[in-house]
Amino acid sequence: MLNRLKRKYDLSGYLFIAPSMIFFVTFVLYPMLKGMHMSLFRFRGRRQLFVGLENYVKLLSDNVFLRSMGNTMFIVAIAVPIVVVLSLFIAINIYNKSAAVRSFFRGVFYLPAVSSVVSITVVWLWIYNPDFGILNYVLKSMHVVNGNVQWLGNSATAIYAIIIVLITTSIGQPIILYIAALGNVPVELIESAKIDGASNWVIFKNIIWPLIIPTTLYIVVTTTINSFQIFALIQLMTAGGPNYATSTVMYLVYETGIKIQDYGKASAMGVVLAAIIAVISTLQFKYLNRDID
Numbered sequence: 001m002l003n004r005l006k007r008k009y010d011l012s013g014y015l016f017i018a019p020s021m022i023f024f025v026t027f028v029l030y031p032m033l034k035g036m037h038m039s040l041f042r043f044r045g046r047r048q049l050f051v052g053l054e055n056y057v058k059l060l061s062d063n064v065f066l067r068s069m070g071n072t073m074f075i076v077a078i079a080v081p082i083v084v085v086l087s088l089f090i091a092i093n094i095y096n097k098s099a100a101v102r103s104f105f106r107g108v109f110y111l112p113a114v115s116s117v118v119s120i121t122v123v124w125l126w127i128y129n130p131d132f133g134i135l136n137y138v139l140k141s142m143h144v145v146n147g148n149v150q151w152l153g154n155s156a157t158a159i160y161a162i163i164i165v166l167i168t169t170s171i172g173q174p175i176i177l178y179i180a181a182l183g184n185v186p187v188e189l190i191e192s193a194k195i196d197g198a199s200n201w202v203i204f205k206n207i208i209w210p211l212i213i214p215t216t217l218y219i220v221v222t223t224t225i226n227s228f229q230i231f232a233l234i235q236l237m238t239a240g241g242p243n244y245a246t247s248t249v250m251y252l253v254y255e256t257g258i259k260i261q262d263y264g265k266a267s268a269m270g271v272v273l274a275a276i277i278a279v280i281s282t283l284q285f286k287y288l289n290r291d292i293d
Contacts, residue, residue: 057269091178113172
């Protein structure tokens, strides 16, 4: 009787995780293994020619890929720290307000996260428009610039314009998470520290920050992954231009696989990007978990 109940209990556990496992195998594991398999072949129409690691070797001398990888790394290096610091700063200032004010600003900052990329792109294309965009209008009114600046058409400014859009669309969820994390900080600890004469900085450094590190870890990792995978903004705003100044690895995978139909090379790019994301995410977990311990 006990053995029968145990088997039934074990079976029910498998049934509970079955939907998640099916989803993982179908939409994560299989595409990943298929991509690794395709990266070892050269495709000519429907024919497949096994070339081993040739596609990976070609990437080492592909200037467009190397520039796209550099652009991707640059975007991640700039966007992730700004998103973390800015979202924490905003969350701290919102948290001290009334419930109604908190709800209002939560909605305002979270709106870009739930809006379609197309609608966001339309707004920012209008802002950056060199002829009638509001950004040029404001800067010319303040005598910061003299003429119309091609924000997306200039190699020197295009990638920064993309990063600004990425940051504004990425801070919504981190703000919500930080507000929730701040709500879990014991009020008694903060009040005791204030009675002892601790400054706001000391309270943040010694009480608040250690307690929100787990939330910060999650935000850093997810923001890093999302920044590495930036694609839609690039496709809709610059198409990787001008002269590949805003091309990222994800956009190049699309361009190589869909437009050029070089599936083997595109798969190799995807595998390399996935490996880099995995390594960086692992290092982030290891470093921040050390602070938690």
